[in-house]
Amino acid sequence: MSVESLTYVALGARLKISREAxxxxxxxxxxxxxxxxxxxALVSVDLVGIRYTPRPPGGRQECNIALLAAKIEALKAEIARLEARAADHRADFERERERADRLTVEMLQATAETMAAKEATARLEGEVAALRAGGRAGRSIDSHGRTASRLGHLAAIIVEADRKACG
Known part of the structure; x- marks a missing residue:
C-alpha cells in the first residue's frame, strides 16, 4: 500500500481520465x-486501493443525443397535432359565436314584437271595454253613431295589426 502525492493532471494521466474528472x-x-x-494542489492517493474504471467516452452521450432527438421530433409532431386541433376548435367557436349573435338579434326582435303586440292588445281591450260600456249606458242615436264609428276604428286597427303580423 503505497500512498503517492499527485497533482490532478498526474492522477488523471494514471487513471486515463481528464484533469477535471x-x-x-x-x-x-x-x-x-x-x-x-x-x-x-496535491492529492494523497493509494492507486492500488482505488478501483476506478472510466466510462467509455461519448457512448452514453451519443445514445442520449439520439434518444433526445427522437423525443424532440415526437414532441414537435404532438405540438403540430395540438395546434391543428386548436385551430379546429377555434373555427367551431367562431361559428357558434356567430350563431349565438344571430339568435340574440332574433330574440330581441321577437321580444320587441311581443311587447308591441301586448300594447296593441291592451289598447284594443280598452276600446272593446269602452264600446261595451257605451252600449249599456244608453241607446241614444248620438251614442249609437259614436259606437259605430268606434267599431269601424277598432276594425281598422285589427286589420292593420294583422297585416303587420303577416308582413
Missing part, C-alpha cells in the same frame, strides 16, 4: 489534499 474523483472519495511549493 480526476479532481471530481478526489472530491468524491474525500482524498486528502495539500498544496505543493509551486501552488498546485
Amino acid at each position: 480526476a479532481r471530481s474523483l478526489a472530491k468524491r472519495l474525500r482524498l486528502p489534499r495539500s498544496h505543493s511549493d509551486d501552488g498546485k
Whole structure:
C-alpha cells in the first residue's frame, strides 16, 4: 500500500481520465489534499486501493443525443397535432359565436314584437271595454253613431295589426 502525492493532471494521466474528472474523483472519495511549493494542489492517493474504471467516452452521450432527438421530433409532431386541433376548435367557436349573435338579434326582435303586440292588445281591450260600456249606458242615436264609428276604428286597427303580423 503505497500512498503517492499527485497533482490532478498526474492522477488523471494514471487513471486515463481528464484533469477535471480526476479532481471530481478526489472530491468524491474525500482524498486528502495539500498544496505543493509551486501552488498546485496535491492529492494523497493509494492507486492500488482505488478501483476506478472510466466510462467509455461519448457512448452514453451519443445514445442520449439520439434518444433526445427522437423525443424532440415526437414532441414537435404532438405540438403540430395540438395546434391543428386548436385551430379546429377555434373555427367551431367562431361559428357558434356567430350563431349565438344571430339568435340574440332574433330574440330581441321577437321580444320587441311581443311587447308591441301586448300594447296593441291592451289598447284594443280598452276600446272593446269602452264600446261595451257605451252600449249599456244608453241607446241614444248620438251614442249609437259614436259606437259605430268606434267599431269601424277598432276594425281598422285589427286589420292593420294583422297585416303587420303577416308582413
